[in-house]
Amino acid sequence: MRNCNHNTVHELNAVLDAVWRYEQYIKDAEQDGHPLCVNLWKELRDCCQQHAEKLRQTVVGKANHGHFD
Secondary structure: OOHHHHHHHHHHHHHHHHHHHHHHHHHHHHHHOOHHHHHHHHHHHHHHHHHHHHHHHHHHHHHHOOOOO
8 A cells, every 4th residue: 555545544543533532522521511621522523523524535536546556
């Protein structure tokens, strides 16, 4: 696998992991009654979801054009 493709997939995995972690942090902050933290984690989660989608689209686009090797 080319470095560019490996790096893209690796980053997608890292970003999706962050999204999962933020979901846990949101639950913890809600349980602890800290609305400022809830808002922070939601904002960061939303940014990561946007990044994940951009990375996913790149992987799909490269695969559809035969450039994912």
